[in-house]
Amino acid sequence: METSRKEKKTNGWIHLDPRTKLLILVLFSVVVMIDVVDGPALIIRIIMTFIPVFLVCLEGKIHIGARFTVLYILGMWLQSYTQKHIDGVVGMFLLFLCYMIMQFAPTIIMVWYCISTTRISEFMAAMNRLHTPQGLAISIAVMMRFFPTLGEEYRYVRDAMRMRGIQFGGGKVSRMITYRMIPLLFSTISIGDELSAAAVTRGLGAPTRRTNVCEIGFHKKDFVIAIVMFVLTIFYVYFSLQKGNVIL
Amino acid sequence: MIEIRDVNFHYAGLKQNGLYNINLTIPDGECILLCGASGCGKTTLTRLINGLIPHFFKGKLSGSVMVNSRAIGEQELYDLAQLVGSVFQNPRSQFFSVDTDGEVVFGPENIGLSTQEILKRKESVVTELKLSELMKRSLFDLSGGEKQKIACGSVAALLPEIIILDEPSSNLDWDSIKDLHDIMKHWKSQGKTIIISEHRLWYLKDIIDRAVYMENGRIVKEWKQSEFEHLSEEELAFYELRPVNLEEHYIREFGENAGSEKERTRLSPSTDNLSEEYVHLKDFFFTYTPKNYLFFKKKITPADENICTIRIPSLNVKKEEVIGIIGKNGSGKSTFLRCLCGLEKTCIGYVETDGSSYKGKKLTKICYMVMQDVNHQLFTDSVLSEVLLSMDKPDEKRAEEILKSLDLLEYKDKHPMALSGGQKQRVAIASALAAKAEILLFDEPTSGLDYRHMKEVSQLLKGLATDGRTIFVSTHDPELLAGCCDRIIQITNGRAREIS
Numbered sequence A: 001m002e003t004s005r006k007e008k009k010t011n012g013w014i015h016l017d018p019r020t021k022l023l024i025l026v027l028f029s030v031v032v033m034i035d036v037v038d039g040p041a042l043i044i045r046i047i048m049t050f051i052p053v054f055l056v057c058l059e060g061k062i063h064i065g066a067r068f069t070v071l072y073i074l075g076m077w078l079q080s081y082t083q084k085h086i087d088g089v090v091g092m093f094l095l096f097l098c099y100m101i102m103q104f105a106p107t108i109i110m111v112w113y114c115i116s117t118t119r120i121s122e123f124m125a126a127m128n129r130l131h132t133p134q135g136l137a138i139s140i141a142v143m144m145r146f147f148p149t150l151g152e153e154y155r156y157v158r159d160a161m162r163m164r165g166i167q168f169g170g171g172k173v174s175r176m177i178t179y180r181m182i183p184l185l186f187s188t189i190s191i192g193d194e195l196s197a198a199a200v201t202r203g204l205g206a207p208t209r210r211t212n213v214c215e216i217g218f219h220k221k222d223f224v225i226a227i228v229m230f231v232l233t234i235f236y237v238y239f240s241l242q243k244g245n246v247i248l
Numbered sequence B: 001m002i003e004i005r006d007v008n009f010h011y012a013g014l015k016q017n018g019l020y021n022i023n024l025t026i027p028d029g030e031c032i033l034l035c036g037a038s039g040c041g042k043t044t045l046t047r048l049i050n051g052l053i054p055h056f057f058k059g060k061l062s063g064s065v066m067v068n069s070r071a072i073g074e075q076e077l078y079d080l081a082q083l084v085g086s087v088f089q090n091p092r093s094q095f096f097s098v099d100t101d102g103e104v105v106f107g108p109e110n111i112g113l114s115t116q117e118i119l120k121r122k123e124s125v126v127t128e129l130k131l132s133e134l135m136k137r138s139l140f141d142l143s144g145g146e147k148q149k150i151a152c153g154s155v156a157a158l159l160p161e162i163i164i165l166d167e168p169s170s171n172l173d174w175d176s177i178k179d180l181h182d183i184m185k186h187w188k189s190q191g192k193t194i195i196i197s198e199h200r201l202w203y204l205k206d207i208i209d210r211a212v213y214m215e216n217g218r219i220v221k222e223w224k225q226s227e228f229e230h231l232s233e234e235e236l237a238f239y240e241l242r243p244v245n246l247e248e249h250y251i252r253e254f255g256e257n258a259g260s261e262k263e264r265t266r267l268s269p270s271t272d273n274l275s276e277e278y279v280h281l282k283d284f285f286f287t288y289t290p291k292n293y294l295f296f297k298k299k300i301t302p303a304d305e306n307i308c309t310i311r312i313p314s315l316n317v318k319k320e321e322v323i324g325i326i327g328k329n330g331s332g333k334s335t336f337l338r339c340l341c342g343l344e345k346t347c348i349g350y351v352e353t354d355g356s357s358y359k360g361k362k363l364t365k366i367c368y369m370v371m372q373d374v375n376h377q378l379f380t381d382s383v384l385s386e387v388l389l390s391m392d393k394p395d396e397k398r399a400e401e402i403l404k405s406l407d408l409l410e411y412k413d414k415h416p417m418a419l420s421g422g423q424k425q426r427v428a429i430a431s432a433l434a435a436k437a438e439i440l441l442f443d444e445p446t447s448g449l450d451y452r453h454m455k456e457v458s459q460l461l462k463g464l465a466t467d468g469r470t471i472f473v474s475t476h477d478p479e480l481l482a483g484c485c486d487r488i489i490q491i492t493n494g495r496a497r498e499i500s
Helices: A018-033 A039-058 A062-085 A088-117 A120-129 A134-163 A173-201 A220-242 B042-050 B100-110 B115-128 B144-156 B174-189 B225-229 B233-238 B248-254 B302-307 B333-340 B360-366 B383-389 B396-405 B421-434 B451-466 B478-484
Strands: B002-011 B019-026 B031-035 B059-067 B084-087 B162-166 B193-197 B210-215 B218-224 B278-286 B310-318 B322-326 B350-353 B356-359 B367-370 B439-443 B470-474 B487-492 B495-499
Touching: A018 A039, A018 A088, A018 A120, A018 A220, A039 A062, A039 A088, A039 A220, A062 A088, A120 A134, A120 B100, A134 A173, A173 B084, B002 B042, B019 B042, B019 B218, B031 B042, B042 B059, B042 B084, B042 B162, B042 B193, B084 B144, B100 B115, B100 B144, B115 B144, B144 B174, B174 B193, B210 B225, B218 B225, B278 B302, B278 B333, B310 B333, B310 B470, B310 B487, B310 B495, B322 B333, B322 B451, B322 B478, B333 B367, B333 B439, B333 B470, B350 B360, B356 B360, B360 B367, B367 B421, B383 B396, B383 B421, B396 B421, B421 B451, B451 B470, B451 B478
Parallel strands: B031 B193, B031 B210, B084 B162, B162 B193, B322 B470, B322 B487, B367 B439, B439 B470
Antiparallel strands: B002 B019, B002 B059, B210 B218, B278 B310, B278 B350, B350 B356, B487 B495
16 A cells, blocks of 8 residues: 655754653653743743744744744734633633643644654664663554554544545444544554564564664754753743742 | 474464464475465464464464474574564564664664674665665655565564565565565575465566465475476466466566656547546646645646646546556555545546536545455444445445345344455445445455455456446456456556556
């Protein structure tokens, strides 16, 4: 079957070490968990939000960065507008929507950046350097490997449903889910089986220490980004604690 | 040397695919072909040698399987990995990495070789198997043939003495099969033992030393290479094997020089002839990589021809015909079918038939594709409800009629996933008929099928066409083309051209 020919480039202009990405992901999570409304903390938060956007743009995905920026600005504007002018259920709903955009969209774009630019062998090498137990590293690697396959399978199922005009399952949510899940489950189970058979015939699971030929290492750009993120996070936490914000 | 003595095997919980009384000795450096119908036990036999039986697939095993006088059952799979390498049928599900480099070094990394040794092996495998063009690529962007080459490279990097290939050509086009053939030849010249289980026989005749024919889990017949090469048509038909020698004109049509000069020839130029018995396809232009504006994608027009994956300005086909679509892996066959049944929203093509015109989403109303992996399109818990699901108004009587016409009535209460591959395919066809689709599309319906099932599909397609439907079928199978297609269209670089 010919799969869609979308290019997935793993080497952008700035190629960060997987460990740097992991660090900024963790720092970013801290920031997202603390909610602020105004003051210097908000500015820091916005700066930090746009660092991954900037990185995504450097990967050549300017359209994604642009779409995100517009969405984010729209979200911010809608939030402040709603707070001032709209009350009741509609206002609650809109606020909830904005909150989702402001909280989750930056995280999603951050995670997307980390996953889409990291090769599995790089990730394994990084885990190796961090002395993570091999069982954990392999499990995460398998998950990373499986997501694209799952996506591919899901697209086939969605196409099949579209061809029969049953995307909406006659309006019943339960059916909508069943129709998607049944073929997906069957095909992923068989793929998983074949995949593990292929992996064990290639020696996966040998008790010797697994080698990794992938070269990873910290460079200047890693330090720069890590330090910038680190300093920003410290300021962010400091400012928000000063204002008496609670860590969720 | 591989010695299999008095082996009987049954999969746990399965009645089929067992082995009975297998005795086989394979000396070092021999290339051996296992042939026979689906379910005859070919794959099971290969699993005995690569150790997946008894280590991975459980069951009742008696007798002995020895490689170099050591029993397979007593060695661990990771030790066997350096002795026996396996290439599997499905290129999609035998990769652990997402990039080609990672895949080639995957095996050596697992067994803990030093970095220098691994890189050295990678280097030599890449030159020997001519993989350099495929390096540094994402595996998801490769065609089936390219994936299979990488699978060969990944196996070879472990330097096994024995290489097992289980129906490796099922999803491959002719050029890729030729590459596979060359790789096997190379391995043979290195003195490796090769065991290949396969339905397509023609590309193997000059590599193998011996062919073993299996039936219902038993070894029934053996041929030497010289005998095998000259098997008569009657004998092949008797054993239900696919042809060993192909007719010249197929080799020419599928082979390397196909479609080089006349690329731009338009099909059936008599476009004015808007007679009733034709289906007109117009303006089929499509690309996976349209120009990305910041906020939306550029709509394509016929003027964008140069960037398009599919560029078919006009194509007329007769109703009630079976149209074979051929072309290399990645030439756009599947994409064309996807456009035709309305799955690619940005495709601007439209279909005119019976005086009405269908475009975009509406195409799903008259076209229906039976996918290559039919598991993706079976949703419900019984065959009957699968058919009812496709109807605007559930009509059990009509559904049963449709099932009857496809010999499926007795299975109407069974779960579709419990059926055999061929039956599943027919269930998918039944739901297409229930949706009153007039144009049926088949994406490689016979890949990996044995002779008898291939013949069945061929009969079925013919029958569907006689009942008034227009059939498009994409395939790499010359036998299927010969069996049922009324006309053949070749797609090269997204352009269509009629041959023969």
